[in-house]
Amino acid sequence: MSRTPPTRSSTGPIRLGPQAHAALRPSVAAAVTSGFWHDRRRVNAQVGIPQGPALLEAAGNLHNLRLVAGDAEGSFVGDYPFQDTDVYKWLEAASWQLAQDAAAGRGTSALAAEVDRIAALVAAAQQEDGYLNTWFQSGKGEGRYSDLRWGHELYCAGHLIQAAVAHHRATGRAELLEVARRFADQIDATFGPEGSGKPLDTFDAHPEVETALVELHRETGEPRYLELAAYFVDRHGHGAHGHEPYCQDRVPLREADTVEGHAVRQLYLLAAAADLAAETGEPALAEACARLWHAMVATKTHLTGGVGAHHDKEDFGDPYELPNERAYCETCAAVASIQFSWRMALLTGHARYSDLIERTLFNGFLAGMSLDGESWLYVNPLQVRDGYVDAGGDHSSRRTRWFRCACCPPNVMRLLGSLEHYLATTDGRGVQLHQYASGRFEGEAHGLPIIVSANTDYPWQGRIEITVEETPVQPWTLSLRIPQWCTEYTLVHADGGEPVDGVVLDDGWLRVGRAWAPGQQVVLELEMRPRLVVADPRVDAVRGCVAIERGPLVHCLEQQDQPGGGLDAVTIDPAVPLAVKERPDLLGGVVTVVAGGQRHTLPDAGWWPYAPATDTTATADSRAPGRAMELTAVPYYAWANRGTGSMRVWLPTG
Template sequence: MVTVNGVSYKNVQIHDPFWTKYRNLVRDEVIPYQWNALNDRIEDAAPSHAIQNFRIAAGEEEGNFYGYIFQDSDVAKWLEAVAYGLAATPDPELEKLADETIDLLGRAQQADGYLNTFFTIKYPDRRWSNERDDHETYCAGHLIEAAVAYYETTGKIKLLDIACKLADHIDTVYGAEEGKLRGYPGHQEIELALMRLYEATGDERYLKLSRYFIDERGQEPNYFKLEADKRAERFGRESLLAEGYYHLYKHNYEYNQSHLPVREQQHAVGHAVRAVYMYAGMTDVAAETQDQSLFEACKRLWDNVTRRQMYITGGIGSNHDGEAFSFDYDLPNDTAYTETCASIGLIFWAHRMLHLDPDGKYADVIERALYNGTISGMSLDGKSFFYVNPLEVWPEACKRPDKKHVEPVRQKWFNCACCPPNLARLIASLGGYIYSQSEHIAYVHQYIGSDTKLEVAGRHVRLSQKTNFPWDETIELAVSPDRPGEFTVAVRIPGWCEGAAIQVNGQPVSVEANLHKGYAAITREWKAGDIVLIVLPMPIERVYANPNVRVNAGKVALQRGPVVYCLEQVDNGAILPDISLSEHAALYARFEPDVLSGVTVITGEAVRGEWPGGDTPLYAKKKRIEHSVKIQAIPYFAWANRGAGEMLVWIRER
C-alpha cells in the first residue's frame, strides 16, 4: 500500500466560476434554510423538530420526541457544514449560533456521556438494545465528524469534548472484552468517524474501537440475531413483527452487510449508504494499520460497485426496496433509487481509496459523482432537494406504487432529511478533494479554480489553478516553490479524455511518456512562476452501456467532459422516449449564460414519429411517419429547475 497525504479543506481557497456559486449558495442560502428547517420554520415543508428534540432532552421544554429515530444526525451534519463554511468565510453571527447549538447538545448529554434524544426522551430503558435498527452509533458518528470539523476550523474544544465523552461511553458498551456487547453498528458511519477522532486526538482507543467494529461484523453467531432473540425474550416475539426493519431482515443480513465478515464479501449488497460508509471506514483502518487483507477487500468491492453497479451519473443503489444495491448490471432508469447520500458516500470512499492507492480511477469517480449524481440533489436556488435521483421520469407514472419513491420536482424538505445537510457538508468541504501530496509528489486530482500550499521535497510549494471547468477544456496551473528544486507534479488525465496536451512554460510535455495510473507525472526542477497549461479536449461523446445493462440496449447517453446530459420536456416536448438520435447526427455544444444559471447545452437533430392524418389509435399495423426535430440536452444535474416534466438520460439511437 502506498499512502499519500490529503490537503485539508482549511488550506485550500476556492475561486472557481462553477463551484464558487455552489459554495456561496451553501453559505448564503442552504445553511440558513436548513437551520430554519431544523426549527420547523419552513412553510409547507415536512417538519423536523430536531432542535426541539434536543431542548426536550435537556429538560428545558416539555413534549414528546418527533421524527425518525436518527433525527439527531441532521443537526450534526448542519454543524459540520457550518464548520467547513466558517473555514472558507468567517461569520461571527453564524459561529455564535453554532456555539449556542453546541451548548444545547452539551446540556442534553447524559452524565455517562450518552447523547441521543430519541432514547433520552422516549425509551431511556432501551439504550443499546437494538443497534440493528436504532441508529445510536450512526447518530454518534455524525456528531463525532461534526466535532472534529468544528475543532479543526475554530479551535474550540467543547463539541470535541462532547464527542469524546460519547465515544468513551460507546467504548464501554461494545468490544471483545468481558462484560461488553459483541456488537457492531446497524447503520455504519461511526467506523469512519472514529478514525477522524483518532486523527484529531491521537487516542488509540478510537482506532481500536473502529477496527473492532470492522473485524467483528459478520462473525458467527450473527449479533443482530442474538440481539433480536434478547428483545423477543424481553418484550415478546410478536414485538419483532412490529419493528420497522423486520421485512428487510426476515431472510438474510445482507441489508446492512453483516451477512459475512468484511474480508469475505465479494459483492456490494444491501443498503447503499451503509455499504459505502462502511467501505470508507474499512479503507481508513486499512491505511492506518497497513492491513493488506482489508485493503484487498476494499479493492474487490470497489471494482464490483464501479464496474457493475454504478450509474453513468455516479449514482449507486438501484433498488428502492431497502435503498439498496440489487445485483450486477441491474440499473433501471425510471425506478432508480440512487439516493443523494449514496453518491456522497461513494465520494467519501473514493477519496480514501485515492490516498491509499494513487490511481486516477478513484478521482474519476469523485468527479463523475460531483458533477452529476450529487448536485442533482439540490435545486439551483438551494431551497429544494431530491432524495432520489432517477435517470428517466414521466411525472404521471410517479403515481404508480412501484415508482412512488420518484419525485418529478424537488421537495422543500423531508421527514427523513439526511440528504440536504449531507450535500451541504460535501460542498462546503470541497477544498479537501482537490490536492494531495507525498514526500516528492504534488497531486492535482480535481480541476477546480483554487490556491493551496504544500510541502514537497523539503519545499513550500504554492499551487494555483485558473479554469472554467467543466465547460472549458483549459486549465492553467501555476507552480511556485519557495526555492528552486526537483520534484514531481502529477496532474490527472480523466478517463473520459482523449488527446490531452500539456505545456510547461510554453514547452510541450509528452502526456503518454509521463502517464502512470491516470496521472501525467511531470518531474523537473521547478521554480517560482512556472506555468503548466493543461488542455483536456471536450468533444460531445456518445456513451454506450455494457450489453448486460438490458434497459439501455439500443440507447445512447450524451456526455461532454465530466458532465452527463439529459433531455427535458420543457425543451423537447412530451413523450421523450419517442425521440431517436441518428448514429451520425451532428451535435453541437454551446454555452448559454441565461439558461439554468449558465450551462453548456447540446443541440442537434433527431427523429420523432407521428400517425398520418393525426389519427392516434392504440395499436396499428402501419409504421408511423418519421420527421426531423431539433433537440436540446441540458446537464443532468440541472434538470427539474423549470417545473415538472419528463426527463430522459438514455436516448434511443437509430
C-alpha cells in the first residue's frame, strides 16, 4: 500500500500513529458550519449534552461515584454493572463538544465546569491501585474480575479511557488521562497470556477496552497498551467464555466468516481489530475485518443501516433474517457500525464503507434521538403495527426520556459531538470528502495544507458547492464520494457551469486530479429523484414490498400523515410516479415523498386467519382493489416524534 502520511494529526477520534498502515487519515481541523448536521449538532450541544449531568444524577450514576469515594451514604443505585459508562460516554461527548466550541471560538465555561466537576468525581472514585468500578467497589458485585462474562469491568475501563483520550485531545489537560493510565496499568498487570506471570488469562465478554487501549497507545505512545489490546482481541474464540457467540467467543476473529452474537459486542471488537490492523499492518486481520464487514452488510443489515435482528440477547440473526417490527437495531449498534466502518474506510480507502456510514447516520442512527434532543429510542424497528401495545420499558417504540439501561443516549451524544471527524480525510496527496455537509476540512499534499469548504443543503438538495480555500501550487486530487444510491450526477465549474474534465470514477470515488487555485469552486450535483427499492428475494420479511428512498434518506409511512388512519389496510401502487413535496411545517422541516396507494377493506376472516388458496389468492396481487389514496412518506429519522402510532418502511404492493 503506497502511502504518504500527512504530517499533522486530527484532533478527533482515531489519531492514527505516524507509521499506521492506513490508506487515509481523518481530516485535520474539520468543522461543520451550517445545514442539516449543524442543526442536529446544535440540538446535541444545547439540549442533549447539557441535560446529561442532571439525568446522571437522577439515575444514581454520580451518586455511585461519590459512594465509593466515601463522599455519600447509602448503596449502589441502578440495575447494571456498567452504569459508570453512562458517565464516561457523557464525559467523552462533552469533551468533543468543548473542542468544537473552542474551534468555533464559542464560550464554554458552564460545560467546562461540569466536565471538571464530573471528572473529579471519577478521579476520587478510583482505588489506590488504579481499579475503578462502582458496582464492584460498592459490593454490589462480588469480587473484582470474578465474572468477566457479565461484570463489564473492562468494558467500563474502555469507556473511561475513551473519555480520557477525548478530554486530553480536546483540552490538552492530563488529569483524566492519568486516571485512565492508572486503570490501564492495573489491567495490564492483571491480564496476560499463560506463562506471562499475570494472574488472569481471559477477556471481558463485552469488548470496548480493546479499541480504547489502541487509542490510549496513540495518545501516550506507550506500546504496552497496543500489546494488551492485541492480546485481548486474540484471546476471543478460544473458549474462555464457553465458545458462546454472545461473548464473541465461538471462533477466533481471523477464522470467522460472518458476524454473530451480540451486535454491539461484535462491532466494538471489530473496530478494535481494524484499529490493530491499521497500527500493525497485519494482512490477515485486515482481511478478516473486510470479510466480516461484507458478510454483515450483504446479509444482516436493514435498509436503515440498522443491525442486530434479535431482541433476545441483542444478537445478529441468520443471513437474510431481517424482521421489520422486531428489528432490534439498537442505537448503540448503529454507533458501533459507524465506528467500525470508519476505521475500515481509513484502513482501505474504499468508498463503500462511507456509503454504509451515510446510510446509517441519516437513518438507523439519527432515529435514536428525538427532534428536540430530549428523548430517545433504544431499538429502531422498521414497522410498528396498528395493534401495537406499548408495554413500556427500554425497548418501547415510544420515545423515552432516559433508559433503565441508558447506554444509547450518551453514545449518540459522543458521536454527534465528534461527527466532523467522520466526514473527510487526507492521504497526503489530497482530500477526500466522504460525507456532504457544509463545513471546512483540512488535508495535505506535498507536505502543505489544503483547506476545502463545502456548502450544501444536503440531504434535502443534491447540490454541493466545493471551494478550495487554501492549496499548494502543485497538483493534488480532490476525491468526492458518489453515494452508492446515486445513479446520476454532474460535476461542473461554478464559474461558467462547464463540466470539470479529467475526472475519473474510481470504485465509488470521483477523482479530480489537477492544480487548484485558492477560491476555485466546483459544483457536484447528485440527482435526488425519489425511488422505490426492493430487497434480495432471500429477505423473506419484505417479500412483495417496496420501500421509498430519496438521496440518503429512507422514508416511512406514519399513520398520522395518511388519510383514514392505520396502515394495516394500505398498499402502495408502484406504477404511480413518486412526487416530492417540501414541508417546512412538518417535523422541523422535511421533504416528503408522495406516492400513490390504496386503502383496502380488511378481510373478516372469522376466527382463523388462514384459508385455502384460490386462483386469485395464491399470488401476491390477491386483494380486491381498494380505494385510491395519496401516501405521504416522511424521513425515517423523524418518526415517532408525534406520539404513538403505526409506522412502516416496507410497503406491500398488493
